[in-house]
Amino acid sequence: MNNKKKGGKLIVFSAPSGSGKTTIVQYLLKQPELNLEFSVSATSRKPREGEVAGKDYYFISLKEFKQHIKNNDFLEWEEVYRDNFYGTLKTEIERIWAKGKNVIFDIDVVGGLRIKKKFPKETLAVFVKPPSVDELKIRLKKRKTESEEKINMRIAKASVEMATAPQFDYIIENDELEKALKEAKELVFQFINNKPEESNKSSKKEE
Numbered sequence: 001m002n003n004k005k006k007g008g009k010l011i012v013f014s015a016p017s018g019s020g021k022t023t024i025v026q027y028l029l030k031q032p033e034l035n036l037e038f039s040v041s042a043t044s045r046k047p048r049e050g051e052v053a054g055k056d057y058y059f060i061s062l063k064e065f066k067q068h069i070k071n072n073d074f075l076e077w078e079e080v081y082r083d084n085f086y087g088t089l090k091t092e093i094e095r096i097w098a099k100g101k102n103v104i105f106d107i108d109v110v111g112g113l114r115i116k117k118k119f120p121k122e123t124l125a126v127f128v129k130p131p132s133v134d135e136l137k138i139r140l141k142k143r144k145t146e147s148e149e150k151i152n153m154r155i156a157k158a159s160v161e162m163a164t165a166p167q168f169d170y171i172i173e174n175d176e177l178e179k180a181l182k183e184a185k186e187l188v189f190q191f192i193n194n195k196p197e198e199s200n201k202s203s204k205k206e207e
């Protein structure tokens with residue numbers, strides 16, 4: 001993949017499952033001035049009710065997923081949960097860059113940091129921090145999309161993921177959604193308009 005030919009920026013939102021990052025990403029996608037398009041990931045997990053193939057994810061079989069790995073088709077991929085593979089296809093970024101748009105990702109922390117490492121200048125990597133692991137559990141239960149076992153799996157992973165927060169460019173604390181949305185919008189706006197000194201002021205970075 002030629003990273004010199006593209007025009008857009010890469011905006012990564014990573015966080016433990018249930019931290020509210022999807023809500024933030026969906027909100028940002030509705031802001032026309034940010035000129036964002038969602039990077040649709042490929043996954044081997046089954047669709048949840050209401051999810052649309054090609055819009056939320058490219059739902060593919062485990063076999064197909066492994067074939068893409070062999071073919072080196074992924075910019076990054078991860079077995080986020082056992083037998084549940086997720087990955088960003090290189091063609092997805094090329095498709096969005098070809099339109100002159102900025103790409104926004106809703107991916108796990110490992111994938112997010114990998115993209116930042118591959119494209120350090122073009123990427124803004126944001127970690128969305130839930131108020132606490134207990135609160136995360138409450139949110140996941142309310143969502144009612146996962147079994148008790150899956151929820152516990154996600155909670156166990158969340159503690160590990162929280163520890164990676166300092167490696168991100170910015171941390172947004174999502175204890176109050178309205179505030180988090182405003183902060184995210186401002187941050188992305190400043191980044192895509194190349195005003196690093198102002199975006200530094202408008203957000204938190206934990207050292």
Ligand code: 5GP
Pocket residue numbers: 015016017041042045076077078080086087088106107108109110111112
């Ligand atoms: P969910 O099953 O809740 O849709 O997603 C589970 C986790 O996988 C979330 O943290 C989500 O952000 C992450 N994820 C989604 N797509 C990708 C991807 O392309 N790459 C990686 N590394 N993680 C992803």
